[in-house]
Amino acid sequence: MSLANLTLKSAAALSSGQNIPLLGFGVYKNRGDSCYSAVKAALEAGYRHIDSAVVYRNETEVGQAVQDSGIPRQELFITSKATSRYAGYDVTARVIDESLARFGFDYLDLFLIHDPYAGREKRLESWKALIHKRDEGKLKTIGVSNYGVHHLEEIxxxxxxxxxxxxxxxxxxxxxxxxxxxxxxxxxLLEAYSPLTRGQYLDNEVLVKIAEKHRKEPAQVLVRWALQMGYDTPAYVPLPKSSQPARIISNSQAFDFELSKDEMDALYVLDKGAEGATTWHPVNAP
Incomplete structure (x- = not known):
């Protein structure tokens, strides 16, 4: 697939054999009616990938919005995840079943261990539980979140x-x-959460200049950056979030322009390492 041919409907192949839409919709800190309305708006705008979590406390609203959308379940990619609070084989297995019940689904397309804070033994127990639930058919694909190289190596x-x-x-x-x-x-495959930096860098001079050149918003440039960084590698699947319908639509409009090599290079050198993180940073947990 060429960069020019990327669309909102484009997907990347996972090692599980499933396809994941290249743009997801995050629902962190969005609950109740606001979450329901936001998911409905995202699905109407063309998103087919929703990223939730047990700790978000909105799986029920996501599931109801999916059901009310009228979109066949098999056309959607729904993710949830469980934090280290639910680590350990038996607890993780139970939480997955409870998650499915809240969504009202027979399966989830992706389930993740949300963070590595539980320690090596319980991390591995939880991972075995995910494998078992996948083999039972309740999960299509399994993965992790906030894992550093040493966490991946222990698996x-x-x-x-x-x-x-x-x-x-x-x-x-x-x-x-x-x-x-x-x-x-x-x-x-890499999924990019907080791809819009929680608004912390949207007024950056380099970013604003690039956005103005393309007559785009800074947030749209950041979504496009993630899409292009993932080209020819395991994709960076950005997961922008918003509760505002206009912003939900705007964040999806990153497929009708392309960043030049010079622009990608200008953004590449902005890296601050761990100091650039805008939220928790568990990847170095022991």
Whole structure:
């Protein structure tokens, strides 16, 4: 697929054999009627990928919005994840079943271990639970979130299959290049949360100049950056979030322009490493 041919309907192949839409819609900190309305608006705008989590407390609203949308379930890609609070084989297995019940689904397209704070033993127990639930048919694809290279290596060292996905904070100011390099070499797709930097860098001079040249908004440039960074590698699947219908639509309008090499290079050198993170940064947890 060429960059020019990328569309809102484009998808990347996962090591699980499933396809994941290249643009997802995040629902962090969006609950109740606001979440329901936002998901409905996203689906109407053409999004087919919704990213939720147990800790978000909105799986019921996401599931209801999906049901009310009239879009066949098989055309959608729905993700949830469980934090270290729910680590351990039995607890993780139970939480997955409870998550499915809240959504009202028979399966989830992707389920992630949300963070690595539980420690090595419980991380591996939780990973085994995800494998088991996947083999039962309740999960199509399994992965992790906020995993550093050492967390990914411990799965390999235990003789277990590697995750299909690692969801981490990714944007020009927090590029996590070591993790990206490892995932790229090992066929692990990267999902980019907080791709819009939670608004912290939207007034950056370099970003604003690029946006003005393309007659786009800075947020749209950041979504496009993620899409192009993932080209020819395991994709960077950006997961922008908003509760405003106009912004939901705007964030999806990143497929009708292309950043030049010079523009990509200008954004690439903005990396601040861990200091550029705009939210929690668990990738270095022991």
């Amino acid at each position: 390999k060292d235990a003789g277990l299959e590697q995750p299909a996905v690692n969801q981490i904070e990714l944007h020009p100011w927090c590029q996590q290049r070591g993790i990206v390099e490892y995932c790229t070499k090992n066929g692990i």
